[in-house]
Amino acid sequence: MNWLAFANAVALAISTIRAHKMRAVLTVLGVVMGTGTIIGVGAILTGFDSSITAVLNSFGPNSIIVFKFPAGFHAPPTAEERTRKDITYSEAVDIRNKCEVCDEVSPLLFVDNGLLSAKYKGNDIYGIDLMGVEEAYGREGQVDIHSGRFLTDEENRQRAAVAVLGADVAKSLYANVDPIGKPVTVNGHEYEVIGTMNRPAASFFGQDDMRVLLPYWTLQKNYPAFKDMAIVANAVDGQLPRALDEVRTILRIDRRVPLKKPDDFALSTAEQMVSDFREITSMVAIVMVALSSVGLLVGGIGVMNIMLVSVTERTKEIGVRKAIGAKKSDIILQFLSEAVVLTGMGGIAGIIFGWLIAVISRLIFPSLPTTVPLWAAALGLFVSAGTGLFFGIWPASKAARLDPVEALRYE
Numbered sequence: 001m002n003w004l005a006f007a008n009a010v011a012l013a014i015s016t017i018r019a020h021k022m023r024a025v026l027t028v029l030g031v032v033m034g035t036g037t038i039i040g041v042g043a044i045l046t047g048f049d050s051s052i053t054a055v056l057n058s059f060g061p062n063s064i065i066v067f068k069f070p071a072g073f074h075a076p077p078t079a080e081e082r083t084r085k086d087i088t089y090s091e092a093v094d095i096r097n098k099c100e101v102c103d104e105v106s107p108l109l110f111v112d113n114g115l116l117s118a119k120y121k122g123n124d125i126y127g128i129d130l131m132g133v134e135e136a137y138g139r140e141g142q143v144d145i146h147s148g149r150f151l152t153d154e155e156n157r158q159r160a161a162v163a164v165l166g167a168d169v170a171k172s173l174y175a176n177v178d179p180i181g182k183p184v185t186v187n188g189h190e191y192e193v194i195g196t197m198n199r200p201a202a203s204f205f206g207q208d209d210m211r212v213l214l215p216y217w218t219l220q221k222n223y224p225a226f227k228d229m230a231i232v233a234n235a236v237d238g239q240l241p242r243a244l245d246e247v248r249t250i251l252r253i254d255r256r257v258p259l260k261k262p263d264d265f266a267l268s269t270a271e272q273m274v275s276d277f278r279e280i281t282s283m284v285a286i287v288m289v290a291l292s293s294v295g296l297l298v299g300g301i302g303v304m305n306i307m308l309v310s311v312t313e314r315t316k317e318i319g320v321r322k323a324i325g326a327k328k329s330d331i332i333l334q335f336l337s338e339a340v341v342l343t344g345m346g347g348i349a350g351i352i353f354g355w356l357i358a359v360i361s362r363l364i365f366p367s368l369p370t371t372v373p374l375w376a377a378a379l380g381l382f383v384s385a386g387t388g389l390f391f392g393i394w395p396a397s398k399a400a401r402l403d404p405v406e407a408l409r410y411e
Contacts, residue, residue, distance in 0.1 A: 014341060027306045028346030030299025031387060035347045035380040037292035039354020042376030044361055045281055045288075052277055062103075062240050063140065064247055064267055066095075066231035070276070071268035084264045086227045089216075091254050095231060099246045101239035106137035107216055108230040111223050118165075118212060119185040120173040128169060128210045130186060132219030140234050143213075146170075148180045148195030156215035163191035166211035167199040186212060189222050240269065296383060299346065300391035307339055307395035315402060328400040335399050339392025340385050347384025351377050 065071045068084045089107050096105035109132035117126045137143065138150035146167065155162055163184055170179050170193075179193045191214065199209040214222075235243030244267055251257075251265055321331065351372075358370040 023306060024342060024345075027302045028299060028342055028349070030295045030297075030302055031343050031346035031384050032299075032350045032353055034292045034295030034297075034299060035350025035384045036353030036357065037295060038289060038380045038383065039351050039372055039376050040357030040361075041285065041288040041292070042379075043354065043358035043370045043372045045285055046373045046376075047358075047361070047370035049278065049281055052274075061270060062235040062237060062243075064233045064235060064240075064243060064269055066091075066233065066247065066251065067266055067268070070266040071230075071273060085255065087229045087231060087265065089229070091251060092229075092231045094250050094254055095233055095247055098250050099233065099243060101236045101243045101246060102233045103236050104136045104140050104234040106134045106140060106232050108133055108137065108232055109216055109219050109226070110228055110230075111219065111226045112228055116187055118169055118173060120179075120182065123173045123175075125169055125172040125210075128186070128212050129166070130212050130214070130219065132214050132216040134216050137213075137232065140232055142232070144198040144200070146196045146198045147178070148193070150195055151213065151215050156217050159218045159221050160215055161189070161191045161218060162194045162215065164195040164197060164211075164213040165193055166197050166209035168208040169210055169212060170196040184212075191218075244269070296387050299343070300387040303339055303343055303388055304391040304395060307335060307392055308398070310338070311335065311395050311399045311402075319402065322402070331400040331402075332396045335396035336389060336392045339388040339395070341388070343388030344381070344385045347381045350384060351380055354380065 066087055068087060069077050069081050092105060092107040095102060099105070111130045115126075116128045116130050117124055118128050119125075133151065134156055135151055135153045138145075143150060143164075145164075148164070150164060151162065163186070165173075165179060165184065173179070173184065174182065174193075179196055182193050183190050184193050185191075197209065197211065197213075233243065233247060248263065248267060252263065255264060257264055354376070355372050358372050362370045
């Protein structure tokens with residue numbers, strides 16, 4: 001077999017497909033849907049991965065988050081995790097005083113009852129994220145001040161009624177007014193606004209900046225029943241592994257964890273949260289590819305069925321070709337080429353369909369950077385062509401085995 005024979009087989013396949021356009025379109029619909037799903041899912045997962053990774057990395061490459069449960073993406077808390085002691089303020093102080101390679105350490109107290117609201121005059125906003133922090137939190141890369149200033153340690157010690165607002169909270173409550181120096185009422189408690197923050201450069205797509213930051217002791221005074229607290233510690237550059245070891249040692253001593261018992265707290269870093277997230281997306285990708293393969297299977301069966309019909313319809317043509325010297329390999333090449341060209345065209349249509357899915361997703365979620373990765377397009381085309389090759393083998397073999405005398409007599 002040479003390139004000329006291959007080119008002639010492809011040309012003949014294209015001619016046959018053009019002669020039966022509607023049949024060809026209906027035959028490859030399953031291939032188009034399966035390939036399009038692979039492309040679309042690949043584009044969405046790539047954009048989702050880029051967006052979430054940027055958010056997690058915004059915590060800082062040297063940041064350590066201490067909490068009862070692992071931060072980020074993980075399974076629901078186990079029975080053991082639910083019974084763990086709360087992280088305490090004294091543990092944050094111990095880490096600050098004893099961790100030699102921790103640059104900044106800030107406790108993070110948060111109120112999580114889902115019913116919090118903020119008000120200014122006639123404007124209301126619900127679903128705010130109310131947190132109590134110290135001045136060090138503003139130096140850990142979590143805060144980008146838009147106007148005014150951040151909280152001070154003096155205000156924290158005095159339990160001052162001051163607040164720093166997230167971008168969407170400030171926009172909703174003070175649309176055409178400078179919020180600095182104005183009051184804001186949060187669930188019946190009034191605070192003076194001393195600063196506003198820019199929306200984080202990296203945020204979950206469509207997520208509003210609903211943060212309201214108060215001094216740690218102010219929040220603790222106003223909401224004494226809430227004990228959920230985390231600690232954010234920043235390691236010195238290049239010392240993250242050592243900082244993790246020191247923080248773990250300090251906490252195990254403070255919490256009196258026996259030597260042979262596992263930690264009763266969790267230490268999370270941006271790198272670890274990204275790794276956890278990618279484990280989840282890899283499973284999602286596997287499931288979606290498995291589902292899309294059903295479409296390819298249906299499309300492949302359709303291709304095999306049509307190719308068997310084509311062999312029956314063209315029995316006399318096969319007999320003529322064999323009578324004038326065509327070999328079995330020539331007949332196999334003819335029908336395999338037709339199947340591969342048919343599904344290959346379906347694959348190209350599927351790539352366009354998947355690209356449209358990516359474009360529509362980007363229009364619906366403007367902050368989701370959906371792009372069709374090269375590997376997804378190549379995989380879609382390869383799989384679609386492979387489907388035609390696999391499901392075209394039997395019809396091609398059947399055509400090659402026809403007896404030329406019987407084929408010439410066929411009506």
